[in-house]
Amino acid sequence: MFQDLGIRYPIVQAPMAGVSTPALAAAASNAGALGSLGIGASTVPQARKMIQDTRAHRQANQRERLLPRTAVRDAAREAAWLRHLAPVFAEVGSPPPTEIDEIYRTFLGDDEALQMLIEERPAVVSFHFGMPSADALAALRKAGIKTMASATNLREAAALEEAGIDAVVAQGIEAGGHRGVFDTDAIDERLSMSVLVRLLVRQSKLPVIAAGGIMDGFGIRAALDLGAAGAQLGTAFVLCPESSADASYRANLKSARAAVTRLTTTLSGRPARGIVNRFIEHAEAAGRPDIAAYPVAYDAAKQLNAAAAKLGNSEFAAQWAGQGAPLAREMPAADLVATLVAEAKLEG
Amino acid sequence: MFQDLGIRYPIVQAPMAGVSTPALAAAASNAGALGSLGIGASTVPQARKMIQDTRAHRQANQRERLLPRTAVRDAAREAAWLRHLAPVFAEVGSPPPTEIDEIYRTFLGDDEALQMLIEERPAVVSFHFGMPSADALAALRKAGIKTMASATNLREAAALEEAGIDAVVAQGIEAGGHRGVFDTDAIDERLSMSVLVRLLVRQSKLPVIAAGGIMDGFGIRAALDLGAAGAQLGTAFVLCPESSADASYRANLKSARAAVTRLTTTLSGRPARGIVNRFIEHAEAAGRPDIAAYPVAYDAAKQLNAAAAKLGNSEFAAQWAGQGAPLAREMPAADLVATLVAEAKLEG
Numbered sequence: 001m002f003q004d005l006g007i008r009y010p011i012v013q014a015p016m017a018g019v020s021t022p023a024l025a026a027a028a029s030n031a032g033a034l035g036s037l038g039i040g041a042s043t044v045p046q047a048r049k050m051i052q053d054t055r056a057h058r059q060a061n062q063r064e065r066l067l068p069r070t071a072v073r074d075a076a077r078e079a080a081w082l083r084h085l086a087p088v089f090a091e092v093g094s095p096p097p098t099e100i101d102e103i104y105r106t107f108l109g110d111d112e113a114l115q116m117l118i119e120e121r122p123a124v125v126s127f128h129f130g131m132p133s134a135d136a137l138a139a140l141r142k143a144g145i146k147t148m149a150s151a152t153n154l155r156e157a158a159a160l161e162e163a164g165i166d167a168v169v170a171q172g173i174e175a176g177g178h179r180g181v182f183d184t185d186a187i188d189e190r191l192s193m194s195v196l197v198r199l200l201v202r203q204s205k206l207p208v209i210a211a212g213g214i215m216d217g218f219g220i221r222a223a224l225d226l227g228a229a230g231a232q233l234g235t236a237f238v239l240c241p242e243s244s245a246d247a248s249y250r251a252n253l254k255s256a257r258a259a260v261t262r263l264t265t266t267l268s269g270r271p272a273r274g275i276v277n278r279f280i281e282h283a284e285a286a287g288r289p290d291i292a293a294y295p296v297a298y299d300a301a302k303q304l305n306a307a308a309a310k311l312g313n314s315e316f317a318a319q320w321a322g323q324g325a326p327l328a329r330e331m332p333a334a335d336l337v338a339t340l341v342a343e344a345k346l347e348g
Numbered sequence: 349m350f351q352d353l354g355i356r357y358p359i360v361q362a363p364m365a366g367v368s369t370p371a372l373a374a375a376a377s378n379a380g381a382l383g384s385l386g387i388g389a390s391t392v393p394q395a396r397k398m399i400q401d402t403r404a405h406r407q408a409n410q411r412e413r414l415l416p417r418t419a420v421r422d423a424a425r426e427a428a429w430l431r432h433l434a435p436v437f438a439e440v441g442s443p444p445p446t447e448i449d450e451i452y453r454t455f456l457g458d459d460e461a462l463q464m465l466i467e468e469r470p471a472v473v474s475f476h477f478g479m480p481s482a483d484a485l486a487a488l489r490k491a492g493i494k495t496m497a498s499a500t501n502l503r504e505a506a507a508l509e510e511a512g513i514d515a516v517v518a519q520g521i522e523a524g525g526h527r528g529v530f531d532t533d534a535i536d537e538r539l540s541m542s543v544l545v546r547l548l549v550r551q552s553k554l555p556v557i558a559a560g561g562i563m564d565g566f567g568i569r570a571a572l573d574l575g576a577a578g579a580q581l582g583t584a585f586v587l588c589p590e591s592s593a594d595a596s597y598r599a600n601l602k603s604a605r606a607a608v609t610r611l612t613t614t615l616s617g618r619p620a621r622g623i624v625n626r627f628i629e630h631a632e633a634a635g636r637p638d639i640a641a642y643p644v645a646y647d648a649a650k651q652l653n654a655a656a657a658k659l660g661n662s663e664f665a666a667q668w669a670g671q672g673a674p675l676a677r678e679m680p681a682a683d684l685v686a687t688l689v690a691e692a693k694l695e696g
Contacts, residue, residue, distance in 0.1 A: 154607070173521070174540045189608065192522045192540035194570060195561040195671040202675070213543040222542060222570035259502070260537065323543040327550070 001167045001207040001229055005123050005146065008032030008348040009341055010230030011220060012169075012209060013237050013333070015065045015126060016177060016320070017041035022050050024242035024333055026057030031337035032348060034124065034230075036063035041104055044112050051120045063148065064117060066107040066127035071269075071293040073102070078296055080289040085300055088282045088316065094307035100292065100299040107132060118143045126150075128180045129270070131163050150180030150211070152196070153189055154203055161206050168204060169232055170196045172212025176235045176322030178272040179263065184294075188271070194226055201227030215327035217343020224344070233340075235322040239330040248314035250330075252277075258325035267301045267318045269294030275325070278315035279304070349515045349555040349577055353471050353494065356380030356696040357689055358578030359568060360517075360557060361585050361681070363413045363474060364525060364668070365389035370398050372590035372681055374405030379685035380696060382472065382578075384411035389452055392460050399468045410470035411496065419450045419617070419641040426644055428637040433648055436630050436664065442655035448640065448647040455480060466491045474498075476528045477618070479511050496557065498528030501537055505548050516552060517580055518544045520560025524583045524670030526620040527611065532642075536619070542574055549575030563675035565691020572692070581688070583670040587678040596662035598678075600625075606673035615649045615666045617642030623673070626663035627652065 002010045013020070013028035017038035025035030037054060039047035047064070054062050082096045089096040107113050107127070114136050117125055125140055127149035132140070140147055141164070150169040151157035157168050159182070171180050172193025181188060191199070193212035200208045207229035214223060215236045223231040238245045239253055252258065252275050263273045266283030269292055274280070279301060283291075291297050301318065308316040321328075329336065341348070350358045361368070361376035365386035373383030385402060387395035395412070402410050430444045437444040455461050455475070462484050465473055473488055475497035480488070488495055489512070498517040499505035505516050507530070519528050520541025529536060539547070541560035548556045558571035559580040571579040586593045587601055600606065600623050611621045614631030617639055622628070627649060631639075639645050646666075653664040669676075677684065689696070 172540060173538075174543050189671070190521075191671050192520060192542065192561055194540065194542050194567065195522050198561075198563065198567060198672065198675060213540055213546075215546065218574055219542065219546060222573040225569045225573055226566055323537070323539050324546065327546060 001146070002034065005034070007034050009337070009346050010224065011337060011340055012036065012063075012230060012232035014177075014211065014232045014234030015039075015063050016234050016238070016243075017065065018318075019238055019243050019245050019320075021242055021244050022053035022057060024237060024240055025054045025062055027240070027242050027333035028237070028337055029054075030058050031334040032341070033337045034063065036126065038065045040065040040128065044116050047113070048116050048120060051122060062122035063124045063126040064122060066129060066132065066149075071102045071296050073296070074293065077290050078292045081292040081297060082300060084289050085283070085304060088279065089304055089307065092304065092308040092311055092313060092316070094304070097300065097303050100296050100303070102296055103299045103302070104295045107136075109133070114139060117145065121145060124148055126169065127165070128178065130182045131160055131165060134163065137164055148209065151200070152179060152181050153191060154199055156180075156182050157200050157204055157206075161204055165206070167207040167209055167229065168200065169209045169211050170200050170228070172196050172210075173263070174213030174323040175211050176261070176273050176325065177320035178268065178270055181271065184265070184270060193223070197223060197226045197228050213322050213324040215322075215324040217340040217345070219324070220340055220344040220346070235320075235325050235328055237333060237336065238321070239328050240333040240336060242333050246314070248317065249319045252319055253321060253325055253328050254330070258321060258328065261321050261323055261325060265291050267298065269297035272318070272320060273322060275319040275321050277317065277319065279317070349494070350382070353382070355382050357685070357694050358572070359685060359688055360384060360411075360578060360580035362525075362559065362580045362582030363387075363411050364582050364586070365413065366666075367586055367591050367593050367668075369590055369592050370401035370405060372585060372588055373402045373410055375588070375590050375681035376585070376685055378406050379682040380689070381685045382411065384474065386413050388413040388476065392464050395461070396464050396468060399470060411472045411474040412465060412470060413474060413476050419644050421450070421644065422641065425638050426640045429640040429645060430648060432637050433631065433652060436627065437652055437655065440652065440656040440659055440661060440664070442652070445648065445651050448644050448651070450644055451647045451650070452643045455484075457481070462487060465493065469493060472496055474517065475513070476526065478530045479508055479513060482511065485512055498559070499548070500527060500529050500544070501539060502547055502551055504528075504530050505552055505554075509552055509554050513554070515555040515557055515577065516548065517557045517559050518548050518576070520544050520558075521611070522561030522671040523559050524609070524621050524673065525668035526616065526618055529619065532613070532618060541571070545571060545574045545576050561670050561672040563670075563672040565688040565693070567672070568688055568692040568694070583668075583673050583676055585681060585684065586669070587676050588681040588684060590681050594662070596665065597667045600667055601669060601673055601676050602678065606669060606676065609669050609671055609673060613639050613645075615646065617645030620666070620668060621670060623667045623669050625665065625667065627665070
């Protein structure tokens, strides 16, 4: 997979919406890794511009992200969720929103996004929360674009293989950010990266890219020894100066708070792991109502965070981080990739 | 640690009460690993006999296990728990017990157990659920016995190091059987093996033994890459003919059911991971009351299982297994150790 694409090292800088930037993706790519953009939270024109900006830095190997199925709207549930958040809106001196919306669109059935990707031809398009239609996949393949998708269990990986995805990202329970589960109503076995990788390399013919808790080259080497074709690191890149993480996110990642993460559905409506803060503590409290659907819940959290930010309060932000967050290092992406390569004793 | 003890390979066959046997510990030791007995569920005379039986097979390197603090008894809570289990007792045609008891004693303050260990001098004594008193630790050290103890987070590991334990077993969330948390009321970060090992090797000067989800030599090699001094495997040894696992346990481990484990407090009163069965499904059901304390809850579950077993029903047994259970292999312990050594490319 990596060799075919002319990528020197089996290292993926994870696509992270709101954190990845063209500068980060380009720096990681220039250093020999697979740099990525997260475009799930972007409009098609924004995504196109990010891809072009990355290319301006170099002929980078951008990756993209899929958004999940269209939200199931439920007015009563959304209203109950806003009532649950009312006390924290009051804390930041803001009335709760009267309505919240589906702020992101799914890639599924989004012909405009597909067309843009085919025109821009990134080396790889990566999917999260599920997989594209057979037609979309065929169109990407015809355009010479490789595909990757996240799996959190063997069932999802089998579906990806059946569909013809080129590589599977084995996302362990340690991973920061959104968990790529296809069906959030199914029981989640919450497999760790190391278990999931070992199970998948035995089940699947696809290259397996290990993700979750990998923060350094020792973790990359371990993933390769487990049979992975490569390793994807997200949290490890957040402190790079090229990322768009804000000062509070950076400060928390460098503090003792980095050791306390939680997998929570309350921030966005889908399970995601981040640093525990006032939002999560309030939202997760016993007796909470059902959480509004993704990404409608995310709209509520983002509006709350925006109101809090005006007061200089960042306790309501989504600061995604994996369990390995205390191991994050602050250095330019190129230096980080070089450090990973040296630690993992990778040969280019 | 391993070299000092004359143990050829950095592999620990985990102590597993109810599964480990003198034959298993001796076979693992004879093959160059550190074989272990689990004596937490045994009386002192039973434990002494197990150690002597193992020694009869060879000068093995037995390990032992500590039991946790004395149970906090609560008659109302225990009665409520028995009422919750009444329907499943009815399913197996048995009245629920009128009382349940603290069936195991803690090692803490158990002078008789300490004296037995000092007399029998196993190479290593390993603690779970906490650590022994300073006096007990000093007595073991004076007798030339090395000590190990489980940690599930950095705080517990720091306490072990401070106390003078010789090596820490980093138990990841994947692990089968009882989770070694010291304080079950504290929030559990549920760190995976790979994250916990990486964090601990940086924090601690002690040798770190990786545990959780390691099922083969590839996993052992990965643990060593992460900086561990060795790896402890439990579930991997359950199918060995030398273990005392019964036919149902073996059949489930070899079936698709092995892929569905749950970390549950309902079986024993302490969090432990096992194959999901009728007991766990019933006991975990929404609206359940507070679970009786460890090991009082275990008494209830064991009485239920005994009644069910008379009907040939094994759906109420504690069949501990880690997330990696689908990777368990059925072979004699000596062959398994040799296979692990070859896969991990270990040099003796």
